[in-house]
Amino acid sequence: MRILIVGAGAIGGYFGGRLLEAGRDVTFLVRPTRAEELDRDGLIVRSPLGNIVYPSPPLVMTPMLDQTFDLILLSCKAYDLDAAMESFAAAVGAETLILPLLNGMAHLDRLAERFAPGNVLGGQCLISLDRDASGAILHLNDTNQLSFGELSGAVSQRILKVADALADAGFDANLSQQIVQEMWEKWCFIATGAGVTGALRASIGDVMASGGEAWVLQLLAECASIAENAGYPLRRDVRQRFQTMLTTRGSKMTASMLRDIERGAPIEVEHVIGDLVARRSSADKHAKGGLSTLDTVYLHLKSYEARRLRERG
Structure with a gap:
C-alpha cells in the first residue's frame, strides 16, 4: 500500500517514521523549508519507546505530485485544513482513502465535500508530541495509539488492507468498529x-x-x-x-x-x-x-x- 503522509510535523513525522522503519512504502508531502531540514538532518524522533534517525526520508512537494496514493494520512492543524486539502488533491483518486487524525468532527464534512464521502475514514490518535527548535520530534509520554475505521462501522476489505499496512509498525494500530x-x-x-x-x-x-x-x-x-x-x-x-x-x-x-x-x-x-x-x-x-x-x-x-x-x- 502506497502511503502519503501530509506533512512531517509532530504527528505525521512520528507515525510516518515508525512506518518507514517497518519497511512500509511511505512518502512525506512537505513544504520547501521542511524538505530542506529533512534532507540536511534526516527525520529525527526522540521517544521513550525508541528513537528514530532516518536519513533523507522519501519526500515530495505539491508541484511534484503526479500520481495517486492508496492511503493519505492527514494530521494538519484544523486551521490549515483547506490549504492541506489543496496541497494533496492531486494524490486523491477514486479509491484513495484519507485517514484524518484531527481533533473534533467538522473536518469530516469538509473532507467529504472537497473529495467524496467514500474517500474519508474516521481516525484519531492518542499520543503527546512536540517539536524542538531543531525540528526534532519529541515523544512526551509512553502512549502511541492510532485508531481508525470506516465511519459506518463496517469491516470492509479496504479497511482490512489499511489494518495490514499499519500493523506491527512500532505503534498500537487499532481497527475500530465504533470510530465515530x-x-x-x-x-x-x-x-x-x-x-x-x-x-x-x-x-x-x-x-x-x-x-x-x-x-x-x-x-x-x-x-x-x-x-x-x-x-x-x-x-x-x-x-x-x-x-x-x-x-x-x-x-x-x-x-x-x-x-x-x-x-x-x-x-x-x-x-x-x-x-x-x-x-x-x-x-x-x-x-x-x-x-x-x-x-x-x-x-x-x-x-x-x-x-x-x-x-x-
Missing part, C-alpha cells in the same frame, strides 16, 4: 483538557491545587451533554477515566494548545471549542442569562487569538 463514538469521546476529553489548561494557563495539577476540580468537572459535563445530544454519549468507563485524568493532584498534564499559547502560535479554538459551542442545544445552556463554563473557556481562548492578531497587526 471514539472520536466524540476524544473530542470531549481534548476540549476539556485544552479548555482548562489553555484558558487558565496552568497544568491540571496547578488547577487542582487552586481548588478548580468542580470547574473542570463542569466543563467535562457540558461537553459530554453535547456529545449525548448528538447521539454519542460518553461510555461510563471512559468518562470515569477522563475524570480521573483531569482531576489528578500533582499532574503535570497540559494540552498542546497551552504550549501553542506559550509560544504565541495560532490555536485550534474554533475546531475544538467553537464547534462544540455551535452544536450546543438550548437545553445545554446551563447558565441562563450568563456564561456557561464552555462559554467562559471559549471567551478566554478567543481573547488570546484576538490579542495575538492585534499584536501582529
Whole structure:
C-alpha cells in the first residue's frame, strides 16, 4: 500500500517514521523549508519507546505530485485544513482513502465535500508530541495509539488492507468498529483538557491545587451533554477515566494548545471549542442569562487569538 503522509510535523513525522522503519512504502508531502531540514538532518524522533534517525526520508512537494496514493494520512492543524486539502488533491483518486487524525468532527464534512464521502475514514490518535527548535520530534509520554475505521462501522476489505499496512509498525494500530463514538469521546476529553489548561494557563495539577476540580468537572459535563445530544454519549468507563485524568493532584498534564499559547502560535479554538459551542442545544445552556463554563473557556481562548492578531497587526 502506497502511503502519503501530509506533512512531517509532530504527528505525521512520528507515525510516518515508525512506518518507514517497518519497511512500509511511505512518502512525506512537505513544504520547501521542511524538505530542506529533512534532507540536511534526516527525520529525527526522540521517544521513550525508541528513537528514530532516518536519513533523507522519501519526500515530495505539491508541484511534484503526479500520481495517486492508496492511503493519505492527514494530521494538519484544523486551521490549515483547506490549504492541506489543496496541497494533496492531486494524490486523491477514486479509491484513495484519507485517514484524518484531527481533533473534533467538522473536518469530516469538509473532507467529504472537497473529495467524496467514500474517500474519508474516521481516525484519531492518542499520543503527546512536540517539536524542538531543531525540528526534532519529541515523544512526551509512553502512549502511541492510532485508531481508525470506516465511519459506518463496517469491516470492509479496504479497511482490512489499511489494518495490514499499519500493523506491527512500532505503534498500537487499532481497527475500530465504533470510530465515530471514539472520536466524540476524544473530542470531549481534548476540549476539556485544552479548555482548562489553555484558558487558565496552568497544568491540571496547578488547577487542582487552586481548588478548580468542580470547574473542570463542569466543563467535562457540558461537553459530554453535547456529545449525548448528538447521539454519542460518553461510555461510563471512559468518562470515569477522563475524570480521573483531569482531576489528578500533582499532574503535570497540559494540552498542546497551552504550549501553542506559550509560544504565541495560532490555536485550534474554533475546531475544538467553537464547534462544540455551535452544536450546543438550548437545553445545554446551563447558565441562563450568563456564561456557561464552555462559554467562559471559549471567551478566554478567543481573547488570546484576538490579542495575538492585534499584536501582529
